[in-house]
Structures are given as C-alpha cells and as structure tokens.
Amino acid sequence: MRVAAAIASLVLLAACDMGTEEREAVASTRTVQRGYAPVPPGTIPRGASAQAAALAPPGPERTPALLARGEERFRAFCSPCHGLSGRGDGPVVSRGFAPPPxxxxxxxxxxxxxxxxxxxxxxxxxxxxxxxxxxPEDRWAIAHYVKELQARGIGAASGQKSTTP
Incomplete structure (x- = not known):
C-alpha cells in the first residue's frame, strides 16, 4: 500500500514539471517569451502629454521652496559626480570616473x-x-538650484568672479 502511494506521488510530481508545448520559448523563470511586436504608428504612450506639459518652458515659478527641493534633489542625484559645489569634483571622480564639467x-x-x-x-x-x-518638477527644481549655485559663484574657479556681492 505504501509503495503504491509513493509511486503515485512520484508520477504526480513528475507530471507537474512537464513544461509547455513551446519549450524553447520558455525562459528559466518559466515565463513565456514572445516576439517583439512594434508599436502601431500614430500611438502615444499614456501620460506622454502630461509629461510634455510638465517639461514645457518656462516651468514652475522660482520660489524658496523650489530651490530647497532643488538642493535636496541635487544632493541626491547630481552631487556624486558634480560635487556639492558643482565643480565636477564629486566622490566618484576620486574613484576613477572622468570628471564632469x-x-x-x-x-x-x-x-x-x-x-x-x-x-x-x-x-x-x-x-x-x-x-x-x-x-519633471524635480528636474526644474534642480535646474533652478544649479542656476542659483552659478549666481552665488559657489565653487567658481580662482580666476572667475562672483556675480553677486
């Protein structure tokens, strides 16, 4: 009786891993791989018009809150390469990456x-x-913060003068 139950269990387990009819089209993660289907001409991805509107000039009004957000986002995304002052001396440069301008x-x-x-x-x-x-709104904040860095002359080369007193 136990032998028959063990054999039945093995048969069921073996049947579970039979795969699909198109075994070549199955990846190691068991998902079916389908061929590339080009996007029909004239279609627009969802949200594309809203994103284009968010990126359209002149962008949001420059406010202290926008500059604060820009500084926060600049520190998170830009400073690893460009450095905190924007001179192109971020930490990745000291690890062998080419310095940005x-x-x-x-x-x-x-x-x-x-x-x-x-x-x-x-x-x-x-x-x-x-x-x-x-x-997109954070890109505008970063752009205005970069212009603020430039206006304050933070990190300017020794031969350049600040545009503010």
Whole structure:
C-alpha cells in the first residue's frame, strides 16, 4: 500500500514539471517569451502629454521652496559626480570616473534652466538620462538650484568672479 502511494506521488510530481508545448520559448523563470511586436504608428504612450506639459518652458515659478527641493534633489542625484559645489569634483571622480564639467564654466553658465532640464532628461556626453529617476518638477527644481549655485559663484574657479556681492 505504501509503495503504491509513493509511486503515485512520484508520477504526480513528475507530471507537474512537464513544461509547455513551446519549450524553447520558455525562459528559466518559466515565463513565456514572445516576439517583439512594434508599436502601431500614430500611438502615444499614456501620460506622454502630461509629461510634455510638465517639461514645457518656462516651468514652475522660482520660489524658496523650489530651490530647497532643488538642493535636496541635487544632493541626491547630481552631487556624486558634480560635487556639492558643482565643480565636477564629486566622490566618484576620486574613484576613477572622468570628471564632469564645472557648472561655473562660461558655456554652462550661459545655459537657461530649460536647457538644463533637457540635459537631465535626455543626458549628454557621458551623463546618462535621468528621465526615469527624476520627476519633471524635480528636474526644474534642480535646474533652478544649479542656476542659483552659478549666481552665488559657489565653487567658481580662482580666476572667475562672483556675480553677486
């Protein structure tokens, strides 16, 4: 009796792992892999218009609360590479990464907040895009904080003068 029960159990267990008919299309996680189906022309992803509106210039009004949020987000996302002062001397540079440009260079001081938002969104050079990590309103906050760093002259090179007294 016990032998028959053991054999029945083994048969049931063996049947549980039979897989699917398309065994080549099954990954190790047992999910079915399907071929790529292109997105039909003329379709727009959900939320795309709301995101485009959130990124449209001129962006939110520059307020002390926005600058405080920008500083917080800057410290979290930007300072590892750009450093707290924006000079491109973040901790990753001391670990062998190439330094990013200083925010206090003339070509970067000339950027408008909209342009900074687009760089954060799309990335540039070695900087990868942060669109999937930073919310659109936080990108604006970071851009205004960077402009504030530049205006205060924090971290300016020794030959550059601050634009504020």
């Amino acid at each position: 200083s925010y206090h260079e003339e070509r970067l001081r000339a950027l408008a907040p909209e342009q900074i938002v687009m760089v954060v969104t799309q990335g540039r050079g070695r900087m990868f895009p942060y669109a999937d990590r930073v919310l």
